[in-house]
Each structure stands twice: as C-alpha cells, then as structure tokens.
Amino acid sequence: MKRIVLAGCLGLLCGCHADASMTSVDLAAPVAPVTLQQVHRDGAPQVIDGLALQRYTFEAAASPALTVTPPNALTGDTLQVQVQNAMPWAVTLTIDVGGANPDQHLHAQVGLPAGPPQTLVIPLRATSPRQMGMQVAPPMPFDDHGRPVLLATTVEGRLDPRTVRTLRFGVPAPQAPQTLLFGRVEAVAGQALQRAAYTGIVDRYGQATRGQWPQKIDSDAALRAAHASERSALEKAKTPPEDQDEYGGRLDVQNLTATGWFHTQKANGRWHMVTPAGHAFFSLGVNAVAADGGRSYVEGREFMFTGLPPQDGEWAAFYGTDDNRSTERGASRGMAFNHGRWFDFYAANLYRVDGDGWLGAWRTHTLDRLLAWGFNTLGNWSDPALARAHRLPYTRSINIAGTYANVASGLDYWGRMPDPFDPRFVQATDAAVAKASADVRDDPWLLGYFADNELAWAGAGPEGRWGLARGTLAGDTASPAKQAFIADLRKKYVAPETLGAAWGIALTSWSALNATGFAAPSPDAAHPAIADDYRAWLRRYADAYFRTVAEAIHRHDPHHLFLGGRFAVNTPEAVAACARYCDVVSFNVYADLPQHGFDTAAMRALDKPVLISExxxxxxDRGPFGKGVVSVANEAQRGPAYARFLAAAADDPQIVGVHWFQYLDQPVTGRLLDGENSHVGLVGITDIPFGGFVDAVREANRQQR
Structure with a gap:
C-alpha cells in the first residue's frame, strides 16, 4: 500500500482545493493534551505502510476512552483519522466530537474491521443513509482509488464545524482488552466523501457491486441460464400432494366442520384454521408476492447506478414516477431522494428472461415455486392475479383512508392513529370494506381480511404504554376522540377540581383540559387514578376501532374471517378488543421465536387463535446492505432460524399460521415507500432463489403442513 499523505489535500477522495483550510493533531506523537481513561499507550510509535501510528490498548471496562483537546479549534467540515485495528476481529469504535458550547456535540459509531491501516472519515454534521435515500448504508470500508476509506455514515447531534474543541475515541464496554493504532487526526474543509462512498454501488441488474455471492449474475446469458436450470428442476420435482385437500388442508385431523368457507375451530385443546372442506389448515404464507417490489428512485442519484438502461424504447415500461414526500409518516421522515423517477430492476430482469410475456410467465412460475416450497397461502400485498388463479388460498387487506381526524400516540411510524369517534372514519371504513370485498365475498379461497397494518397503538419509550391516551388529550379542541375522552372524565369526576386531585394536577376548569396541547400527566404510584383512567380510555378507543371495522366486514361479507390488525406495537386493551371483534388476532413478530413477540399468557386467557402475519x-451477504429487523450472522443461518421459528409456532396450540416477510429482496438503494433495503427475500432482485435457504424452508414447511 502506498503511503496516505494526510497532511495535504486528498485529491479525488475529497475534491478539495490545494488551499483548503485544515488543522490537525497527531496521536502518534501528541503535542495536544491527551487524557487516557482506562486506556494505555503501548511502546513507541511505529511506521506501518508508511504511516506513523501509536498503539493504544482499551482496557476491559465500562467506557474506556482517549480524549484529545487540541490547543486551537479544529476547523473544517470533515474529520479524517489514521487508524488501524490490531485485533483479529472487528472492534466497535465510538467518536464523540465536542464544540465550543456544551449543547453542541456529535456522536458516531463505526465497526473497525481487522486489517491494514485505513482512513476513518467522520462528517462534522448530522447525517445518515436516509439522506441518501436508503435505511442502511453500503458496506465499509470502501476502496477509493486503492485506499481503504471507512466513512461514518450515521452521525447524530449538532455542531458548528468551525468550533471543534474535543475529540473522544472510545470502545463501548469491551469484554477483553482491545488494541487500536492511531495516527494523524485532521479536520479538512471542502469534503465530498459521502458521494464517493455511494457512487457506483448498483449494477445494471440491480445487484450490489461491492460483493460476490453464489447467485450473482454478470450477463444476460447467465441470467437466462440460471432461470432455465431452476425451472427444469422445479418441473421434475412436481408431485401433487396426496395427503391434502384442494385448499392445502390436512386430512389427518378429525372432528372439524365443513362450512364451505375458511373458518376457525378449537378441537382437542388446539385452535385450527379450517378449510372450506373441513380440514385442518396451518397457514404457511409469504407476504408481498408481487412483481413490482424492485422499484427504487434513481432521479437525482444516478451516480449510484452503473448501466441504467435508456428511458425510452423497450425499457420505458420499467421507468415511472412517484412522490413519497409525506410529512405524516415517521417511516419516511428525513428521507431524501424520495420522489421523482424510479426504475424497476426486478421487472426489468424478468423481461430479460421472458420478453414481452414476462408478467404471465412470472405468475405461473411463482405459484409453481410457492407450492413446491411448501407454502399454502398468499400473504398480504400479493398480486391479486395470483389469487384469482385459485391455486393457493389468500388474504386481502382493507386499507382505510380518508379525511377523518387522527390522534398522535408518540410513535406514528406509519402515521397517526385513525380517530374511530369521527363519523367520517365510520364512513371511510365502510367504503374501504365495500371496495376490498366487492370481487371476493363469494370466493371460498379467501381466508379473510386484515384491517390496516401496524397501527400505533402505543408510543415509544417507557411511557409509550400510555401514548395514545396522552396523545388524545393533547389533541386540538375539534378532535372527536378528545371530546369523547373529556366526556368520560366529566361523567366520572363531575368537577374539574376532583379530577385534578385524583391526577395530582391543578385543574380549575374543563376548558383547561380542552385546550390544544394539554400536557396530560404520566401515571405514578401516588395517583393510581391516572393509569385507571388511561386504561379505560384505551379500552374504549380500541373497542370503537375494531367494532367499526368488524361491523363493516360482517355487513359486506358475512362469510370470511376478520384476521385482525397486524399488531407491531400494542397495549393489553387493544389486544383484548381485537380478540373480542376479530376471528384471529394477528401479530407481526420480529423475534427469534414467535412466543417472544406477543403476550402468550394473555392470548391463552382470551382464548383466541393467533396468526403471525410477518x-x-x-x-x-447477498447484496442488499440491511439485515432486516431480525438478523443472523450469514446466509447459512437463515434456514435454521426459519425452521426453529416455524417449529415453535406449530407446537403452540394458539397459533394457526405464520407468514414470511417477504418474497423478494428489497432493492439495494431502498424501496419507494421508506428506503428499506434489506436481504430478507426468498429470491433476489434477479428472481433467482437463494438455494440453501429455500431448501431449508421447503423441508421445514414439509414437516408442518
């Protein structure tokens, strides 16, 4: 490796000019004061790859750190640090930058891989991959003209970059001593490293360029050959099941009722979903089985892509425009590159394989795959045309939308909570159910309906349990939910002073409670009435929501199941109300085992079947940068994790099915909705299955169906 000269301009790496201002300190021969907290220097500085570096060992302690206080303020918009990890494993390094004022501070955390010295780069401003249109950044370090550069892609806090006063390098709670080598630390003006870190990260097929894996494609011929091979193997393996009814129900469970529709039934202490023919059905589903999941915004960030096809001619069909600049959803808040022109890499790859008939070919082939892999259900957000083929039972989503009022719970990741006390919500629900059921109410292949998805029944943090109650009282005067809550409190307490005494607050008029932004108190042991009143309100709120949806479903479609609301966060009150009005309570469970994602004791007491809806x-290690919500170390561990989860679900008498999220990997540069970009699919962006994982899934499914 050539010596990296950090005392001058870094040329193409930073794009700065020769007269760019910069200041530096040298941790190999420190002149500035350096404070060592449970850290010690090891020996004299040494020269490695032409760099003068000093060894520092961070002891096994809660927060060992070295802090340097430059004699003058470091001025610039980017810090560059010469660093090497001397351990044979990756080490987590935290960087805290303090400014002239106590309230100015930046924090970053990076994983230092083992290996040769590299340049660690920390932007002196808050930043994250969201500002590049995705949730997870490309792998680091990246190669910049032959030099390894490790960019801190997430920096939190606020700082005037002209007034850097302290630099603190720490290793959080190491279990054993960790040795790192440091050299020069520089603040440089005029950096453009973030763009370099994201340049050219996606190839013409939508694959990540900075990695290799068995299914990676390098030519159209290889793509077509891989598909032909898989289809041939799938055709040879086709064997119609002899131990199932036409819907995929098991023939070995007795004493279940045939109603002509999917329904639930408890027999011998276990809940079952039952096919229209009267056979036990454990729902093994896949979410988002659709051909449009490969769309990612390209407008304004064309530098990220190599080989984008022209926008006209045969490729025009795979371009489109969209706008996702919603201010209501926390999921997309702060997301850049969230509107404009997108390209659909997945569909384009299907076209490369099958030409103009790609969509029909995909539908047939996908159903063949799912059946061969042991799945028996099309989960949420799947292509309706797949359902109409009547080869797999399916679910349908009721998407309630309108101009009705809403309530903030403090989480609001997918938006604020719908206000079920607003008559406009009742009308919107009826319209949404009528639309969702119009063409399927008489279809026996339909399992049932989900209502909405991952509503914010609770807020974030330790006080999140009460977020919806406090958010209701913080609403404006016109809020129907707020007026209903105040009416309940007035009926119980009569006088505002009585409520104030019970809650431990000064309240001399009902108008004070009615004010927009009312700061409702947090429950405490000295005032148990607060928690009692909040619980009562949460019960009433959830009851109003689920009752409204259930009544609309029963009015428009008396045949099919209400599968719940796909809880991500919940309260006991919301779950109890769901169990009262729904046929199945659905939970999106992101945990190692299904029982770690919901209150199993509560569900046994409520005696309702449970569906794990995600x-x-x-x-x-297969392209997309993210590991999903629940990660494993590598691809080889995904199959065993799936098998353990499924076995635990099938052994639970309350659980009637599990649905995998999702069929297709998310785009490397992030999906349109919110920039998610994780490897969680059964197939990749080139529609090639992840063989080892799919084999494990097939075997696990075979044992349970």
Whole structure:
C-alpha cells in the first residue's frame, strides 16, 4: 500500500482545493493534551505502510476512552483519522466530537474491521443513509482509488464545524482488552466523501457491486441460464400432494366442520384454521408476492447506478414516477431522494428472461415455486392475479383512508392513529370494506381480511404504554376522540377540581383540559387514578376501532374471517378488543421465536387463535446492505432460524399460521415507500432463489403442513 499523505489535500477522495483550510493533531506523537481513561499507550510509535501510528490498548471496562483537546479549534467540515485495528476481529469504535458550547456535540459509531491501516472519515454534521435515500448504508470500508476509506455514515447531534474543541475515541464496554493504532487526526474543509462512498454501488441488474455471492449474475446469458436450470428442476420435482385437500388442508385431523368457507375451530385443546372442506389448515404464507417490489428512485442519484438502461424504447415500461414526500409518516421522515423517477430492476430482469410475456410467465412460475416450497397461502400485498388463479388460498387487506381526524400516540411510524369517534372514519371504513370485498365475498379461497397494518397503538419509550391516551388529550379542541375522552372524565369526576386531585394536577376548569396541547400527566404510584383512567380510555378507543371495522366486514361479507390488525406495537386493551371483534388476532413478530413477540399468557386467557402475519431473518451477504429487523450472522443461518421459528409456532396450540416477510429482496438503494433495503427475500432482485435457504424452508414447511 502506498503511503496516505494526510497532511495535504486528498485529491479525488475529497475534491478539495490545494488551499483548503485544515488543522490537525497527531496521536502518534501528541503535542495536544491527551487524557487516557482506562486506556494505555503501548511502546513507541511505529511506521506501518508508511504511516506513523501509536498503539493504544482499551482496557476491559465500562467506557474506556482517549480524549484529545487540541490547543486551537479544529476547523473544517470533515474529520479524517489514521487508524488501524490490531485485533483479529472487528472492534466497535465510538467518536464523540465536542464544540465550543456544551449543547453542541456529535456522536458516531463505526465497526473497525481487522486489517491494514485505513482512513476513518467522520462528517462534522448530522447525517445518515436516509439522506441518501436508503435505511442502511453500503458496506465499509470502501476502496477509493486503492485506499481503504471507512466513512461514518450515521452521525447524530449538532455542531458548528468551525468550533471543534474535543475529540473522544472510545470502545463501548469491551469484554477483553482491545488494541487500536492511531495516527494523524485532521479536520479538512471542502469534503465530498459521502458521494464517493455511494457512487457506483448498483449494477445494471440491480445487484450490489461491492460483493460476490453464489447467485450473482454478470450477463444476460447467465441470467437466462440460471432461470432455465431452476425451472427444469422445479418441473421434475412436481408431485401433487396426496395427503391434502384442494385448499392445502390436512386430512389427518378429525372432528372439524365443513362450512364451505375458511373458518376457525378449537378441537382437542388446539385452535385450527379450517378449510372450506373441513380440514385442518396451518397457514404457511409469504407476504408481498408481487412483481413490482424492485422499484427504487434513481432521479437525482444516478451516480449510484452503473448501466441504467435508456428511458425510452423497450425499457420505458420499467421507468415511472412517484412522490413519497409525506410529512405524516415517521417511516419516511428525513428521507431524501424520495420522489421523482424510479426504475424497476426486478421487472426489468424478468423481461430479460421472458420478453414481452414476462408478467404471465412470472405468475405461473411463482405459484409453481410457492407450492413446491411448501407454502399454502398468499400473504398480504400479493398480486391479486395470483389469487384469482385459485391455486393457493389468500388474504386481502382493507386499507382505510380518508379525511377523518387522527390522534398522535408518540410513535406514528406509519402515521397517526385513525380517530374511530369521527363519523367520517365510520364512513371511510365502510367504503374501504365495500371496495376490498366487492370481487371476493363469494370466493371460498379467501381466508379473510386484515384491517390496516401496524397501527400505533402505543408510543415509544417507557411511557409509550400510555401514548395514545396522552396523545388524545393533547389533541386540538375539534378532535372527536378528545371530546369523547373529556366526556368520560366529566361523567366520572363531575368537577374539574376532583379530577385534578385524583391526577395530582391543578385543574380549575374543563376548558383547561380542552385546550390544544394539554400536557396530560404520566401515571405514578401516588395517583393510581391516572393509569385507571388511561386504561379505560384505551379500552374504549380500541373497542370503537375494531367494532367499526368488524361491523363493516360482517355487513359486506358475512362469510370470511376478520384476521385482525397486524399488531407491531400494542397495549393489553387493544389486544383484548381485537380478540373480542376479530376471528384471529394477528401479530407481526420480529423475534427469534414467535412466543417472544406477543403476550402468550394473555392470548391463552382470551382464548383466541393467533396468526403471525410477518416474520423474517436476514443477513447482509447477498447484496442488499440491511439485515432486516431480525438478523443472523450469514446466509447459512437463515434456514435454521426459519425452521426453529416455524417449529415453535406449530407446537403452540394458539397459533394457526405464520407468514414470511417477504418474497423478494428489497432493492439495494431502498424501496419507494421508506428506503428499506434489506436481504430478507426468498429470491433476489434477479428472481433467482437463494438455494440453501429455500431448501431449508421447503423441508421445514414439509414437516408442518
């Protein structure tokens, strides 16, 4: 490796000019004061790859750190640090930058891989991959003209970059001593490293360029050959099951009722979903089985892509425009590159294989795959045309939308909570159910309906349990939910002073409670009435929501199941109300085992069947940068994790099915909705299955169906 000269301009790496201002300190021969906290220097500085570096050992302690205080303020918009990890494993390094004022501070955390010295780069401003249109950044370090550069892609806090006063390098709670080598630390003006870190990260097929894996494609011929091979193997393996009814129900469970529709039934202490023919059905589903999941915004960030096809001619069909600049959803808040032109890499790859008939070919082939892999259900957000083929039972989503009022719970990741006390919500629900059921109410292949998805029944943090109650009282005067809550409190307490005494607050008029932004108190042991009143309100709120949806479903479709609301966060009150009005309570469970994602004791007491409507296990060694919500170390571990989860679900007498999220890997540069970009699919962006994982899934499914 050539010596990296950090005392001058870094040329193409930073794009700065020769007269760019910069200041530096040298941790190999420190002149500035350096404070060592449970850290010690090891020996004299040494020269490695032409760099003067000093060894520092961070002791096994809660927060060992070295802090340097430059004699003058470091001025610039980017810090560059010469560093080497001397351990044979990756070490987590935290970087804290303090400014002139106590309230100015930046924090970053990076994983230092083992290996030769590299340049660690920390932007002196808050930043994250969201500012590049995705949730997880490319792998680091990246190669910049032959030099390894490790960019801190997430930096939190606020700082005037002209007034850096302290630099603190720490290793969080190491279990054994960790040795790192440091050299020069520089603050440089005029950096453009973030763009370099994201340049050219996606190839013409939508694959990540900075990695290799068995299914990676390098030519159209290889793509077509891989598909032909898989289809041939799938055709040879086709064997119609002899131990199932036409819907995929098991023939070995007795004493179940045939009603002509999917329904639930408890027999011999176990809940079952039952096919229209009267056979036990454990729902093994896959979410988002659709051909449009490969769309990612390209407008304004064309530098990230190599080989984008022209926008006209045969490729025009795979371009489109969209706008995702919603201010209501926390999921997309702060997301850049969230509107404009997108390209659909997945569909384009299907076209490369099958030409103009790619969509029909995909539908047939996908159903063949799912059946061969042991699945028996099309989960949420799947292509309706797949359902109409009547080869797999399916679910349908009721998407309630309108101009009705809403309530903030403090989480609001997918938006604020619908206000079920607003008559406009009742009208919107009826319209949404009528639309969702119009063409399927008489279809026996339909399992049932989900209502909405991952509503914010609770807020974030330790006080999140009460977020919806406090958010209701913080609403404006016109809020129907707020007026209903105040009416309940007035009926119980009569006088505002009585409520104030019970809650431990000064309240001399009902108008004070009615004010927009009312700061409702947090429950405490000295005032148990607060928690009692909040619980009562949460019960009433959830009851109003689920009752409204259930009544609309029964009005428009008396045949099919209400499968719940796909809880991500919940309260006991919301779950109890769901159990009262729904046929099945659905949970999106992101945990190692299904029982770790919901209150199993509560569900046994409520005596309702449970459907795990989402789960997955991801890794970052197949292209997309993210590992999903629940990660494993590598691709080889995804299959065993799936098998353990499924076995635990099938052994639970309350659980009637599990649905994997999702069929297709998310785009490397992030999906349109919110920039998610994780490897959680059964197939990749080139529609090639992840063989080892699919084999494990097939075997696990075979044992349970």
């Amino acid at each position: 789960f997955h296990f991801g890794s970052d």
